[in-house]
Amino acid sequence: MRIIIAKDYKEMGKKAANIIASQMILKPESVIGFATGETPLGMYKELVDLYKAGSLDTSKITTFNLDEYYRLSHDNPQSYAYYMHENLFKHIHIELSRTHLPYGMCEDIEEECTHYEEKIKNAGGIDLQVLGIGRNGHIGFNEPDVKFEARTHMVELDQDTIEANARFFPSMEDVPKQAISMGIKTIMGARKILLMASGAEKARAIYDAIYGKITPELPASILQLHPDVTMVLEKEAASLLTIVQGKQTREFAV
Ligand code: F6R
Secondary structure (H helix, E strand, O other), X not given: OEEEEEOOHHHHHHHHHHHHHHHHHHOOOOEEEEOOOOOOHHHHHHHHHHHHOOOOOOOOOEEEEOXXXXXXXXXOOOOHHHXXXXXXXXXOXXXXXXXXXXXXXXXXXXXXXXXXXXXXXXXXXXXXXXXXXXXXXXXXXXXXXXXXXXXXXXXXXXXXXXXXXXXXXXXXXXXXXXXXXXOHHHHXXXXXXXXXXXXXXXXXXXXXXXXXXXXXXXXXXXXXXXXXXXXXXXXXXXXXXXXXXXXXXXXXXX
């Protein structure tokens, strides 16, 4: 596991964008797994800037998002499809038919999940999966007590997640309670993982994910078993790590 500590949110976005850009440079037809939420917003802006500066060819990539709210259509401004369009897709040259998110308005959830997995497989698997992390250690929407064996599936969101997501909705009642998410097995199948975290409220989850025991109660702890994980952490999110610096991971500030 590689841990890169950034001095602030902006630098975290820049460093993460550079890693994603390197992936696209080394393999222009990369399959990239994207995340939504507040954490990667700065990274998307940096990617768009790199694209606009002519430093990035995004025309051949394929993308798969981690998750989508259940029963939000893709043109709903709170949907993750809308988020991706607003923050990335509409600013770069990308074949929209090669961008994928689970479809929250599907009629048959089982079929949608199986189909999503098939599309990932047919694309050759995910080269680089971007992740954020919940305060409760969730990755994607795999909440505590997740089944490590699960692939894309329907999830019931934790109360903590619903409360954290409420900031994006007009009222608590509007916050979806269910979502379709890649499972841990899908995420672990990615060849490389890039996890980003920002803010002191993520520090405990980050500490436990790196040094804690591997347990479904802290879904991100499974990443200890992945052979190629890079974490780009804004310094507040990394604030609990320094006390055990160098013990089990290579930590370095860049
Ligand atoms: C988003 C996702 C979630 C978020 C996590 C952190 O696609 O899968 O796991 O990454 O909830 O959200 P923010 O970045 O808003 O703190």
